[in-house]
Amino acid sequence: MKSRGGIPPRSRGGGGQELRDDIDQLGTVLHESKGNEGYHIVTQSCLCSLEQSIIDRFEKHNCLYQSPTIYRQGWEHYTVVAFDGEDIRELLGDLRSDREIELLSKTLISEKQIPHSMLAPANQLFENITDRQLAALQLALESGYYEQPRKTSLRDLADQTAVARSTYEEHLRKAENKLLTNAGQFLRLVTATSAADPLQVEETRRTEQAAD
Structure with missing residues (x-):
């Protein structure tokens, strides 16, 4: 249209x-x-x-x-x-x-x-993440920090910026934490209708409770 x-x-x-x-x-x-x-x-x-x-x-x-x-x-x-x-x-x-x-x-x-892409509006996923935290996250992502195996380290990432390694890591960890917290509500909605337990979390809990 x-x-x-x-x-x-x-x-x-x-x-x-x-x-x-x-x-x-x-x-x-x-x-x-x-x-x-x-x-x-x-x-x-x-x-x-x-x-x-x-x-x-x-x-x-x-x-x-x-x-x-x-x-x-x-x-x-x-x-x-x-x-x-x-x-x-x-x-x-x-x-x-x-x-x-x-x-x-x-x-x-x-x-x-x-598609699930319609489930998560970008403004809610990145809510309360500061510009510096977003910049730290983007640099890590584009530099291969989240690939397996990792293509870079926190020290190498920080060396590309004007801040200390500890400061860069703080920005990155806060961005990761906020992003995952914001995504949590959508993750629960995606998995709510599935009875699958691929990691056998419920079975492990039942076993532990029975042992107690």
């Missing part, structure tokens, strides 16, 4: 009552369904500060915006996921009331095809 005249600028979740608080924090619930694959909840959280943004209007009609927005020759191109044909028809009617709209393509997909 492409739009001219709109304002430029996001998740999917799984079931489990104990996860409901996490889900409510992610944004507006757009769609819920239950099936053989489990219980699915799709939420969206808008980045826009402007009340009348086009992304807000997607959400109003229970449609899920998939970034990025592409700007080409005066047009704004959006990808939107709808869970009901009537929702997309109402959305198009709403948008056509004040802008020029052209529907470029429409594809039928199943819920299982909705």
